[in-house]
Amino acid sequence: MDAVVDTKAVAGWQHELYDLLRKHGITQFAYVPDAGHAILIDRSLADPEVHSIALTTEEEGVALIAGADLGGARAVLLMQSSGVGNCINMLSLIKGARFPFLTLVSMRGDFGEGNPWQFPMGQATQPVLAAMGVICLRIERPEDVIPTTSAALTMAFKGGQSVAVLLSQQLIGAKPF
Amino acid sequence: MPSPRTSALAAAAAPGFVLERSEAVPALIGRHEDFLFISGLGGVARDVGAVTGDGAHVYSLGGAMGAACMMGLGLALARPDKRVLVVTGDGELLMNIGALATIAVTNPPNLAILCVDNGHYGETGWQKSHTSLGVDLEKMAIGAGIRRTRTVATEADIADGARLLREGNATSFVNLRVKPTEPAEFKRNFDLALCRDRFRAALQR
Numbered sequence: 001m002d003a004v005v006d007t008k009a010v011a012g013w014q015h016e017l018y019d020l021l022r023k024h025g026i027t028q029f030a031y032v033p034d035a036g037h038a039i040l041i042d043r044s045l046a047d048p049e050v051h052s053i054a055l056t057t058e059e060e061g062v063a064l065i066a067g068a069d070l071g072g073a074r075a076v077l078l079m080q081s082s083g084v085g086n087c088i089n090m091l092s093l094i095k096g097a098r099f100p101f102l103t104l105v106s107m108r109g110d111f112g113e114g115n116p117w118q119f120p121m122g123q124a125t126q127p128v129l130a131a132m133g134v135i136c137l138r139i140e141r142p143e144d145v146i147p148t149t150s151a152a153l154t155m156a157f158k159g160g161q162s163v164a165v166l167l168s169q170q171l172i173g174a175k176p177f
Numbered sequence: 178m179p180s181p182r183t184s185a186l187a188a189a190a191a192p193g194f195v196l197e198r199s200e201a202v203p204a205l206i207g208r209h210e211d212f213l214f215i216s217g218l219g220g221v222a223r224d225v226g227a228v229t230g231d232g233a234h235v236y237s238l239g240g241a242m243g244a245a246c247m248m249g250l251g252l253a254l255a256r257p258d259k260r261v262l263v264v265t266g267d268g269e270l271l272m273n274i275g276a277l278a279t280i281a282v283t284n285p286p287n288l289a290i291l292c293v294d295n296g297h298y299g300e301t302g303w304q305k306s307h308t309s310l311g312v313d314l315e316k317m318a319i320g321a322g323i324r325r326t327r328t329v330a331t332e333a334d335i336a337d338g339a340r341l342l343r344e345g346n347a348t349s350f351v352n353l354r355v356k357p358t359e360p361a362e363f364k365r366n367f368d369l370a371l372c373r374d375r376f377r378a379a380l381q382r
Contacts, residue, residue, distance in 0.1 A: 028254055051254045053283055056275030060247045063273075067215065067248035070236055070376050071255025093241035097369040 013145040014039035017104075020146055021076055024153045026102075028053060028068050028075035030061035036106025036172045037078040058083035062090040066099045074157060077103040081110070081125040082118065084164075091132040094162050101134065101162035102152060112174030126166065134162045140170040184358040188303035191296045191310075193330055198293055198355040203228050205291060205329065205339045205353060206262070210234070213252060213380075217245040217265035219300040220360030221293050225264050227361035233379035239367045243273030246290060250280050253288035256380070260287050262342060267294040267308045274317060280348055281322030289342040289349045290318075295357045303357060318350040325349040 018040050021029075029044035030053045031037055044052035055061050061077035068075040079087075084105060094101045108115070109122015126136045135155065139148050145167075152163040184197060202224045206212070209229045216225040216237035229235050238244055249263035270277075270292050280288065296309035308314060315328045324347045329338040338351045366372055 028251060051283065053250070053254075053279065055279055057273070059243065060273060060276050060279055063241070063244035063247035063276075064251040066244065067251025067253075068255045069251075070215075070248070070373065070380075071213075071252045071259075072377065072380060073251070073255030075251060090241050090244060093238075093244055093369070096240070097373040099373065 011039060013142045015043070016146055017149060018043040020149055020153070022047070022050070024074070024157065026074045026076050027051060028064065028073060029078065030055055030064050030075060031078035032056075032058055032080070032083055034078065034080045034106055036080065036167060037104065040078055040104070058086040059090040061103075062087050062094060062101070065101055066093050066097065069099050074100075079103060079105055081105055081107045081166075082121045084125045084129060085121045088128060088132060091134065091162070095133040098160055099162070100156045100160050102156040103134075103164045104149070104167060105164050106167045106172055107169050110174070111169040113169060114174065129164050134164050136164045136166055138166040138168055140168045142171065145171070184356070186357060187299065187359055188297050188305075188357040190356045191305075191308075194294075194296050194309075194354045194356055196330065196332070196353065196355045198224060198295065198353075198358060199361060201329065201335060201353055201355055202264075202291075202293060204335050205342060205351065206264075207339055207343070211260060211343065212262040213256065213259050215245050215249045215252060215261065215263045217263075217269035218242055219266055219269070220295070221264050221266045221269075222365055223360040223363045224293065226363035226365035231363070231365045233375045236372055236376050237365050238269075239369065242269055243276075245269055246273065246276040246280060249288055249290065250276070250283060250285065253285040254283070257285070257287055260289070260343070263288070263290045265290065265292050266299075267292060267296065267306045267314060268298045270314060271307055271312075277318050277321035277323060277350070281318075281324075284324070284348050286346045286348065290351070291342060292350070292352045293355060294352050295355050297357045299357065299360070315350070315352045318352070323348055323350045326351070328352045328354065330354040
């Protein structure tokens with residue numbers, strides 16, 4: 001994935017993160033394949049108790065979360081920051097109907113990025129989410145992953161808010177190319 | 178002499194778009210209490226409202242175009258004990274046509290999709306949609322991998338289409354071709370938060 005970050009440490013918090021999401025009753029994991037979420041995706045595929053749903057575009061996941069909530073289930077959307085741009089109008093549904101909404105966003109176009117194509121959406125991710133009423137919680141250190149995601153789960157599923165947890169490139173490592 | 182049930186055309190129909198939506202949609206749905214509904218925006222929301230009385234078992238879009246099929250998937254996975262019927266239009270389906278691929282891969286047996294295809298964007302002034310210009314939504318559903326599909330284009334097709342929406346061990350897709358006429362006169366509730374609350378409360382009872 002990258003040359004900067006210790007991949008064993010990354011794997012450690014990713015497994016804890018999956019267990020935390022399951023402990024909070026998430027049963028639908030929706031995603032567009034992404035290296036930053038690889039362990040969460042693989043764990044959901046291997047878990048017979050959950051639905052692991054590969055999307056063709058991230059906005060499908062926004063609608064899926066709303067449908068899951070209508071049926072009394074909890075879903076999470078795993079995406080890269082570029083996918084946030086694909087979700088914007090669909091977030092009208094979340095904001096207007098006050099659906100609880102949780103997304104984990106692996107950042108690109110951020111700290112240490114080397115691919116110029118990633119910067120426009122990466123740098124716009126937080127303001128664009130904020131404009132659609134999504135609260136952003138940013139994580140830069142591995143020790144903050146579980147406490148911050150726990151806070152996000154409470155805000156979404158008890159507080160009824162829409163929340164994005166931004167996994168920064170300090171945390172997941174930058175692609176230097 | 179035209180039949181008294183024939184409605185005025187709002188736009189020129191493409192060949193093969195001959196059924197009356199006011200008759201075909203209720204006939205395909207049948208007993209509406211047997212389903213949880215997700216309805217797309219525009220004309221289909223009014224059609225579904227007229228059939229169901231816009232009850233608590235219905236969630237109809239008024240925006241977020243392209244959401245209907247994937248909301249249906251989330252709901253069907255959440256409630257495998259209930260039958261979920263997505264009623265959408267050709268324009269709404271085309272906006273997120275990739276959802277058919279996502280749904281086919283997941284393939285919940287309790288999910289059915291009914292597309293009311295009039296070949297036009299009725300809400301915005303009856304411009305032709307792609308389906309008036311040769312795009313075949315049933316073929317797209319087949320290509321996406323949905324195993325149980327039909328096109329309902331004549332009265333003779335309706336009974337088989339209705340059965341497909343109600344039965345089976347895989348997700349089903351029915352493309353209903355209708356004339357471009359005005360949808361049902363029905364004012365459904367546009368308060369999307371209230372509709373969420375009433376839907377969830379009714380399911381928890």
